[in-house]
Amino acid sequence: MLRHRHILVHIVLWSIVGMTLLPLLWFFLTSLKSTNETFQIPPAWLFSPTLDHYRNVLGMGGEIVSSFQGGSVSGIGRGFVNSTIIAVGATGLSTILGTIAAFGFARFTIRGEHYLLGLYLLIRMVPAVSMVLPLYHIFSMVGLNDTYIGVIIAESTFQVPFVVWMMTGFIRQIPASLEESAMMDGMNRLGAMVRITLPLASAGLFATVIFNFVQVWNDFLYPLVLTSQSTQTLPVMIIGFIANGNIFWGEMAAAGILIILPVVLISLVAQKYVLAGATAGAIKG
């Protein structure tokens, strides 16, 4: 009786997990199908896969891509470069600023600390759609629209508060006594923080960095408004596949798979950190 029930639990659970992954599998299969097979009825589960769509979106197929990208963009290679620059830039900037501040909050009593931490948390909860209009206007006044710096600044408005909260928590878990004994040995305080505490908090730091990187990589609204062709990120670029009421399903699926590949790889390789970041991120922001 108990044994049967246990098997039932397994069946229910694995069908739920299966159902979760099925749409993704279908998307992947679509990227490998020839255009004729995309909407074949009954749906084609078995077919001879082709890499044509991947060749097209990477700019090796020529015609199709240039026809719906206005001829000026050859494939999504440029998008990979842009997305990487923006994700690395925003993550780096916010990690540095946020971690330095986190040392201040974690190791000292700062006057008004509560209000500051509360302010950071509230800022993180301001919807991006409320920020993007004033950012757009201010950026056009100072010439930051359609620049990497502009999008990096926009993205980091959410990331800096997140890093402050995460790293304050992680640094507090490392006993201050280790820093102090290093200082007894003549190291200055900043050196002790960077060389003693930071390595010990590296798991937390890694989780924070990964979480930020994925968020910026996935973000859509800021780059949609603040970039144009030369600085466009991948999620904005892929929208080009539904231009003019015509959807290039195969190319869209292929591009989609290429865009999510880094995210999925990160999830699989660094799952421990992704989980830590996601759970703490949920609870803290």
Next chain:
Amino acid sequence: MSSTADIDRNTRRPPLRRALFPYMLVLPGLVYILASTVAPLLYSLWTSLRFNQATSVRAPHFNGIDNYLDILGNPAFWNSIKITAVYTGMTVALEMLLGTAIALLLIRINRGRKFARLLLIIPFSLPPVIIGLMYLLILDQHHGIFNYMIGLAGVPPIPWLSDRHVALWALIGVDLWQWTPFVIISAVAALESMPTDVLDAGAMDGASKLQTIRWIILPLIKPVLLVIALTRTLTSLKVFDVIFVMTNGGPGSSTETLSYLVYVNGFVRFDYGHSAAMSWILIAIAMATAIPMVRSLLRNDVS
């Protein structure tokens, strides 16, 4: 803290520099946030108090709270409030219910739990834009695999995204796919950190499985569930990408949430004043949700 002060006494730094050191750590981040976030927000507040319509012949000018009054008298605004309430209410309620139930099942298996958890990370890690495109493909009325599959069960094809009574529910369904796994994983993490002897004691007292869940487990993880629910509420209030890709707020205005309407007013109609005013109403709603959470987090932070 006192031990840190002892070390201070041993260093040869001048006292003022020593006292300022903590503030020098906090300052760069603070200045940056004031410039990059607080300044734009103030600018937006200023915009919301002005007539500023790029398509109008009238020049921008100060008009007090007129934009806010216009919005409160605008049926499109109240429609978006209704859509937002239905979307947020349904997604949060269903995801919490389903997610917690599945987590309670998942905690009962040992073999494969880690693997299941690993796979469940994927949906909420993906770019929402790609999720939208993926479901555009799957929910296509005439050629989509979903209608084909329900067709095998004899259900006629459903116009998921082109019927004004259905589209919002299709979006809610996509949200469930994306975010229920997140609730599952967070709830499992909470359940795993629960002391096992509590459960044993319950079982010893003769409590049934359901009684244990209702009277022991759920009250224990209630604080975590509350935080998850609030987080989910905030994300649902902000949802934009999937709507942009799948329905553009349509058909009609049947999926036009408040977030989406803020965008349409700002970047489609170029009516900056009303867009900014509306965005402040959105901020107010988000803050009303967030403040109880911030309070409880700060309280935990003290201890």
